[in-house]
Amino acid sequence: MSQKSYTLIGAGIMSATLGVFLKELEPDAQITIYERLDKVGAESSDAWNNAGTGHSAFCELNYTPPKEDGTVDISKALKISQAFEVSKQLWAYLQKSGKIRTESPFINDIDHMSFVWGDENIKFLQQRHKQMTQYGMFEDMDYSESHEEIAEWIPLMMKGRDRSEKIAATRMVIGTDVNFGAITRSMIRYLQTQDGVKVYLGHEVDDITRKDDGKWKVDVTDLNEDVEKSNDADFVFVGAGGGALLLLEKSDIPEGRGYGGFPVSGQFLICKNPEVVTKHEAKVYGKAAQGSPPMSVPHLDTRMLNGVRSLLFGPYAAFSTKFLKNGSYMDLPLSIEVHNIWPMLSAGFQNINLTKYLIEQVFQSPEDRFEALQKYYPDAKMEDWELITAGQRVQIIKKDKEEGGVLKFGTEIVSSEDKSLAALLGASPGASTSVSIMIDVLNTCFPEQMKSQSWNDKLKEMIPSYGQSLIEDRELCLSTRAYTTAILKLEDIS
Numbered sequence: 001m002s003q004k005s006y007t008l009i010g011a012g013i014m015s016a017t018l019g020v021f022l023k024e025l026e027p028d029a030q031i032t033i034y035e036r037l038d039k040v041g042a043e044s045s046d047a048w049n050n051a052g053t054g055h056s057a058f059c060e061l062n063y064t065p066p067k068e069d070g071t072v073d074i075s076k077a078l079k080i081s082q083a084f085e086v087s088k089q090l091w092a093y094l095q096k097s098g099k100i101r102t103e104s105p106f107i108n109d110i111d112h113m114s115f116v117w118g119d120e121n122i123k124f125l126q127q128r129h130k131q132m133t134q135y136g137m138f139e140d141m142d143y144s145e146s147h148e149e150i151a152e153w154i155p156l157m158m159k160g161r162d163r164s165e166k167i168a169a170t171r172m173v174i175g176t177d178v179n180f181g182a183i184t185r186s187m188i189r190y191l192q193t194q195d196g197v198k199v200y201l202g203h204e205v206d207d208i209t210r211k212d213d214g215k216w217k218v219d220v221t222d223l224n225e226d227v228e229k230s231n232d233a234d235f236v237f238v239g240a241g242g243g244a245l246l247l248l249e250k251s252d253i254p255e256g257r258g259y260g261g262f263p264v265s266g267q268f269l270i271c272k273n274p275e276v277v278t279k280h281e282a283k284v285y286g287k288a289a290q291g292s293p294p295m296s297v298p299h300l301d302t303r304m305l306n307g308v309r310s311l312l313f314g315p316y317a318a319f320s321t322k323f324l325k326n327g328s329y330m331d332l333p334l335s336i337e338v339h340n341i342w343p344m345l346s347a348g349f350q351n352i353n354l355t356k357y358l359i360e361q362v363f364q365s366p367e368d369r370f371e372a373l374q375k376y377y378p379d380a381k382m383e384d385w386e387l388i389t390a391g392q393r394v395q396i397i398k399k400d401k402e403e404g405g406v407l408k409f410g411t412e413i414v415s416s417e418d419k420s421l422a423a424l425l426g427a428s429p430g431a432s433t434s435v436s437i438m439i440d441v442l443n444t445c446f447p448e449q450m451k452s453q454s455w456n457d458k459l460k461e462m463i464p465s466y467g468q469s470l471i472e473d474r475e476l477c478l479s480t481r482a483y484t485t486a487i488l489k490l491e492d493i494s
């Protein structure tokens, strides 16, 4: 029997993860990866293009919305936290077996904290803490309303703060900062050493068409040589990040109809002044402003990249019609087709608050941005901070029977009926949950193989908790964490 050929479009963390899974599960697999840039992991997955938070739902308040009865819905937080534990297991497997190597650790221990002010927010945080600590996953979460105690945790944020201000914070000391770009590059480097894997950089996929024999013809331009080529594949994964929507439309699969995309770019203030940087060692998430999208939650973070420590504050939203940071201003206009124009218009009408929020953000002055930072770091000095442009997110707009179109903030796998093509749309919670998202792709597109003994045995070797719940099984959650912590050498950076 001839081996199946897999084509993965894009060399970000998603394609890299899927490539690793396919090669480990099927060692003879023929895998071709096309990346339009000259570097691997240089779009959203690159370190400064995202915030590097290992999303475990320890501190992100948008994962735990309040309910009308005064309790908090923690179901999403449990799922995300479990997904991050799954990601750490795959990275630990690859590290332990010497398949990935990075010069400095790609994952570091940084406290994850939530920080709020005002009676209503304090009540919410207290209730959230009460509910979350019922689970093994969150049982070590500390809670405090004491200025003194919080000042021990985050001195930089407390100095210069009004003592009469009512505040509350939670802390998980096992939070992480992750260099997703470094993981992506090391996974692709590993794949490049494997027989049957070809990685083409500077190659842009222009079109994907179904052939009469059921295979996919992938048309590519070698951007450095300006030469057009094509390749046939049994299975195509569109892991093109913001570029996925345009390629999904080109594939012409009926399942892709009714999807549109809305780009939101991010900006961060960063600080490299060692005097400031060494005084803050946490990722501290606050509450998003009224009407703002979930990914706009402000946070003041320690970053630890290639052994160098710095601070990040943001994100500030910006608007551009590009779908990729290195994309074209024509991306948004070219994505509008007859099938998605009504869903896009309907979603626009229903999200006037988001539009208002984006307009306000776009017209912010440097002073406005600085004022937002001062709410978290009262003694901040403007000259210590520099504004950088982060990655581009394309939020999903999806056709909806009742509403016409809805805006979605998560990720979604869209696959052809015969499961020979899958595209990943959306960007949140993102790289942290890339391993679980790629397991979902495998379940969707390879259901029979996923039931086989050989794939199951391999999956359990890679992810020891595979098939079991880390939410319900406290002991398993704690032992799994101990296992990944030891291998990934997660220890305090101070």
Ligand SMILES: Cc1cc2nc3c(=O)[nH]c(=O)nc-3n(C[C@H](O)[C@H](O)[C@H](O)COP(=O)(O)OP(=O)(O)OC[C@H]3O[C@@H](n4cnc5c(N)ncnc54)[C@H](O)[C@@H]3O)c2cc1C
Pocket: 009, 010, 011, 012, 013, 014, 015, 034, 035, 036, 037, 040, 041, 042, 043, 044, 045, 046, 049, 050, 051, 052, 053, 054, 055, 180, 203, 204, 205, 206, 239, 240, 241, 242, 243, 244, 247, 265, 266, 267, 315, 324, 390, 391, 392, 393, 424, 426, 427, 428, 429, 430, 431, 432, 433
């Ligand atoms: C501002 C911001 C902050 C974020 N913060 C976090 C965070 O703190 N934690 C977290 O877990 N996640 C975070 N994310 C999300 C995370 O960065 C993404 O979910 C993740 O990197 C997506 O990986 P990807 O492989 O799908 O996309 P990408 O990394 O963007 O990779 C897609 C690749 O496809 C290539 N490509 C596109 N079109 C083509 C084509 N036609 N032909 C060939 N190649 C093509 C692109 O060049 C790119 O390299 C953040 C994202 C943003 C924008």
